[in-house]
Amino acid sequence: MATEGAATAVPSSSGVSGLDLVKLTKVFPGGGVAVSDVNLHVDHGEYVVLLGPSGCGKTTTLRMIGGHEFPTSGDILLDGESLVYMQPHKRPTTTVFQHFALFPHRTVLQNVEFGLKMHGVGKEERRKTSLEALEMVGLEQLSDRYPRALSGGQQQRVALARVLVTKPTALLLDEPLGDLDRLLQLRMRVELRNLQRQLGLMFLHVTHNQEEALSMADRIVVMNDARIHQIADPLTIATKPATELVARFMGDNNIIRGKVVEREGTRLVVEDDHGVRVSVQAPGEATSVGEPAMVAVRAAAVEVVENVGGPALNSAECEIVFVEFLGDLVKLHLTVGGERMLAKVPGERYPSFRGREGEKIRISWREDDGQLLHA
Numbered sequence: 001m002a003t004e005g006a007a008t009a010v011p012s013s014s015g016v017s018g019l020d021l022v023k024l025t026k027v028f029p030g031g032g033v034a035v036s037d038v039n040l041h042v043d044h045g046e047y048v049v050l051l052g053p054s055g056c057g058k059t060t061t062l063r064m065i066g067g068h069e070f071p072t073s074g075d076i077l078l079d080g081e082s083l084v085y086m087q088p089h090k091r092p093t094t095t096v097f098q099h100f101a102l103f104p105h106r107t108v109l110q111n112v113e114f115g116l117k118m119h120g121v122g123k124e125e126r127r128k129t130s131l132e133a134l135e136m137v138g139l140e141q142l143s144d145r146y147p148r149a150l151s152g153g154q155q156q157r158v159a160l161a162r163v164l165v166t167k168p169t170a171l172l173l174d175e176p177l178g179d180l181d182r183l184l185q186l187r188m189r190v191e192l193r194n195l196q197r198q199l200g201l202m203f204l205h206v207t208h209n210q211e212e213a214l215s216m217a218d219r220i221v222v223m224n225d226a227r228i229h230q231i232a233d234p235l236t237i238a239t240k241p242a243t244e245l246v247a248r249f250m251g252d253n254n255i256i257r258g259k260v261v262e263r264e265g266t267r268l269v270v271e272d273d274h275g276v277r278v279s280v281q282a283p284g285e286a287t288s289v290g291e292p293a294m295v296a297v298r299a300a301a302v303e304v305v306e307n308v309g310g311p312a313l314n315s316a317e318c319e320i321v322f323v324e325f326l327g328d329l330v331k332l333h334l335t336v337g338g339e340r341m342l343a344k345v346p347g348e349r350y351p352s353f354r355g356r357e358g359e360k361i362r363i364s365w366r367e368d369d370g371q372l373l374h375a
């Protein structure tokens with residue numbers, strides 16, 4: 001582990017296209033390790049979301065890329081060139097913006113021009129380029145308005161234009177949709193994603209919102225406690241969590257913790273203390289009979305089989321604890337010998353479960369829906 005506060009970053013060169021974080025580490029003086037040994041490659045034009053619980057090191061990672069924080073060790077390369085010793089304003093390729101805050105006393109055009117003014121661009125050029133950026137986000141008609149006379153979504157687009165005007169290679173976005181009401185958030189997800197596709201720019205977006213990450217990213221990087229736990233496309237993150245942390249953080253996963261009781265080729269059978277037995281395909285795993293193991297099964301992959309009794313593998317007899325109606329879905333909170341389990345069934349089935357708390361049901365799932373977890 002790197003020593004506290006010691007700046008030992010060594011620039012290097014790889015000749016690779018895109019952004020590379022190489023063993024990136026940040027230890028705050030007197031504080032803990034905020035980012036530990038982070039390795040990540042992001043391609044040009046890629047939309048990558050850094051996702052993780054509060055305090056896991058997302059903002060610190062972004063601030064190091066933007067030049068607002070100096071790494072304790074490791075390197076940050078853009079197209080093979082190290083950015084570590086470059087001043088933030090000299091990193092024309094990356095720009096950070098947070099919470100889309102606009103200057104209230106400046107017009108839309110003046111807000112957008114501000115970024116260029118900071119770069120020492122002349123008046124005429126500033127005006128022309130800013131109007132072009134406003135056109136990109138579809139707001140050239142509103143250039144003379146003040147921010148207070150814009151909707152939340154329009155304000156965000158102005159803030160985007162203000163960043164785009166400096167023609168960055170990569171955009172760094174820290175919780176960009178965090179302050180918005182839910183409907184606007186949903187709309188801005190689509191707008192931001194569309195804009196990113198149109199522009200073909202690299203976006204690095206930080207959030208602690210799972211749904212936002214799943215709906216926007218080409219790839220998701222799940223962090224916890226300063227480290228990367230998994231890097232994968234949204235479908236893989238949602239259906240094949242690599243670690244217990246990812247399974248828990250993504251939510252709505254049943255985690256069956258027990259011991260391996262059978263092993264046949266690449267197939268393992270894990271049994272927990274309550275007799276729940278789950279089979280899972282785990283190629284390349286060395287786990288043998290008698291060893292502890294953990295398996296995740298998504299709540300959405302769990303089916304309700306009304307009859308109690310029946311086969312025991314990939315199935316469990318449960319008691320309904322609580323029936324939660326979520327519109328499109330019904331979440332059944334279940335218990336198996338004191339262990340909580342979840343099943344998500346289509347909303348149409350709500351009438352058949354309403355008021356059935358305390359009743360016994362059987363649930364089952366397919367072997368393919370089991371996922372062996374690492375600690």
Ligand SMILES: Nc1ncnc2c1ncn2[C@@H]1O[C@H](COP(=O)(O)OP(=O)(O)OP(=O)(O)O)[C@@H](O)[C@H]1O
Pocket residue numbers: 028029031032033034052053054055056057058059060061208
């Ligand atoms: N300037 C600082 N000095 C000391 N510790 C810091 C400093 N900035 C951040 N930290 C610590 O580093 C860790 C990571 O912080 P960071 O802001 O990167 O988290 P985050 O993932 O962005 O969290 P959130 O989702 O709450 O914004 C936290 O434990 C935080 O307290």
Ligand SMILES: [Mg+2]
Pocket residue numbers: 058059060
């Ligand atoms: Mg943060």
